[in-house]
Amino acid sequence: MDHEKVNILLVDDQPAKLLAYEVILKDLGENLVIASSGREALEVLLKTEIAVILVDVCMPELDGFELAAMIREHPRFQKTAMIFISAIQVSDIDRLRGYEMGAVDYVPVPVVPEVLRAKIKVFAELYRKTRELERLNQELEDRVRARTAELENSTAKLRESEQRRSMAIAAGKMGSWDWDWISGDWMWDEGQYRIFGVSPESFEVNPANVQALLHPDDVDQLRKAIAEFNRGTRAYETEFRIMRPDGEVRWCVGTAAATVDDSGRVVRVSGVTVDITERKRAEERQNLLAREVDHRAKNALALAQSIVRLTRADEVKAYVNAVEGRINALARVHTILSLSSWQGAELSRLIDEELAPYSLGGQIILAGPEVQLLPTTAQTLALALHELFTNSAKYGALSTRSGRLTIGWQVEDQLLTLSWEESGGPLVMPPKSRGFGTRSLLASVESQLGGQARFDWRAEGLLCRLEVPLTRKTGATAPSGKFEDAGSAELQRASG
Template structure:
């Protein structure tokens, strides 16, 4: 019968003896592990699971007794079987000492192969059976734990289900009813009255009164359900609306099941009504959000398309760098807006995102209170700031370590005034012509945001002032299609 092999450690300082032990024990079919010293044996034990240790009593440095004592001190090996082999006559005192050190048996020299094999085999089988028993015990414990956990989980689920049902009824989200098909009598529980917004004291449950509470467009659902049950249908489910006496419209899902007599005739219909108004509203909000995301995506793509189409450069590398920079600026503000669920963005965060690569040695100073920008304003202003930072890094104050940049902003009467003041950089002269960045900045601030951009090309550095209305219905806040068209048109004129 096939069995799992176990490891038998052979410890002796003489290679010839180790070889002899291997020859004697190879027929056992176990894994034989060799160690030529006590220290080597300890190293093997720490790395390998050993079933039986066959150790020579007389070894230099660390003899068999000392090795056995060290092995027994380790918790893992306190029950490991050790067989001593002794080439000298072992006295009763030595034998007792060996047993105290943990030996389970002695084999004298010359070794009788059959005796050695028999002894090792017994302890190897004992080790294997012990491990098998431990595995069976562990498996049993695992199954008991799993079964206990399953029962606990089942109980918890039952309690949770009952708790949810109680909470749903208590919160007025669920109600149950019963309709005697023969007599026409109705029975509603408290949850059903609550869903329909009526009280038992002044509301009689009958088909006419129930129909009066149904939304006019959903009355046919009740008639259809009655017709289906008369045809032999045993269960029916539908969504419908009710109009409470106070005018509140609620969405519900109703599930009904019919009970028939021996002849197949329906005698009773019972059902459950669940108020799903919040779910319906959530679906509406989700649809609205999807449309909003679609609008934002089209807006961003329109701006990106305009940037790619209208950027000008003398070489491919410069063109790629300019396009990447502008699109990255658009991506950064998009991330900021996404984190706020597109409610807006703080001006300081836009500036922090753009100045991050240049904020070295205290060259840049900021001054201004927190200002919340609308999404469209934030997108346009982020691109404008990107152009200012890019130009400054190429030709202005940020192109040298001695340069200084001061950015300040304030709001008065819903008008944001942002001042950009450079100094300490290369001498500045009024440019003979405006590049795409400057022209697009003017076009976006003045046309899209309804603001103004002023440039003063002073010798000591550029002074720029942006005036942006924070509340203004422009192309940026109009319908998505108009905004996209306006963005592209303004950038088109900027490139002209």
């Protein structure tokens, strides 16, 4: 069922940035409201209910900090979520100032679309769920007041309430109950039995049996509720878990209200139980996604930093080309992984992406089965293949029309073996120096993936073999025979 849309206010003095935020956030399906200045944002807030405010820190006339301070001064907006976007390096003092002004988070520029969407979605869902709970509490308060103050004249209201409750029962998400505080008798409706996974025929409702169905860590919540009512509390709400007889654990939110006699003594407690398991699971998935996006972004930035720091070249143009090539290789594999929701990537797809610029006149032959790679393995092999293709195009078989390249791979006992065989190109000479490509290939394949990278510098063409576990293994042995350690040197050739 489609949820009710909430309003997200985007505040920035630059139209291009506002358009970019709209493009990033449009897939959330929420209402995006635009304001090109702080004053315009204040006018929008006075007319519209806003769930989340995305505001640029640096704006003329009224900057983000000043706008946040003015918003927080108004009672209506003291709990409105505000996210700052900053294109400059924000110091800890600035961050503290922002949080004091009411910001709940910062997003640096350049904005990572997935991160921004995840943050906005979390606060939009929080706003929506808060409003839902407020409405539920209001309904319950109205029901309690009707039963205590107008019991004799509330037949029509009770019938309407029963109809709403029946609809909730039909959906299997809500149940209601009554507890006679004097006699100890309990009454559960059909929805309450369904939530707890029991039936009226086989389950006797009493404190001991109910407590047996509660999660051990949440039993104290029941004792605390009873103590609160004994101290005069008239309403109580809490989240708790139940353990159904079949072993399934469900999350619920329970709201209870007390009915008192003329002397103020509690005579009955009535309540509503709502199954919120799906909401909890969605929140867990959202939190996991946010952490995963943050983790992947940091890993990508760290890898890009390593590429920039370790790349060497005699000329600026050569340096720029080398860095761009490696960054583009990383970007291509990220695109492939994104299309699979980061579940993995096909090895043949990685190879196709890297060889696309070099497929000339049937110089390249591929042979191997379909192999699904984990995200980490796919990233590592993509960079390794990029280095091999780049060096072959500069110095090896792909540098001449007569050159040939054969790439074959096979899988046995969860071990991927990939062979790279060049022929027909310039005469191969053993390498004499170590470069970024070889160092990164060795470090990633052998250290990160627990595999092996081996080279045979044949005069007729390079022969390279990569062995990579499809599931991480430890204690890999060093290669032997005529193959040399891949970390010994950068690929170098001399034409003969």
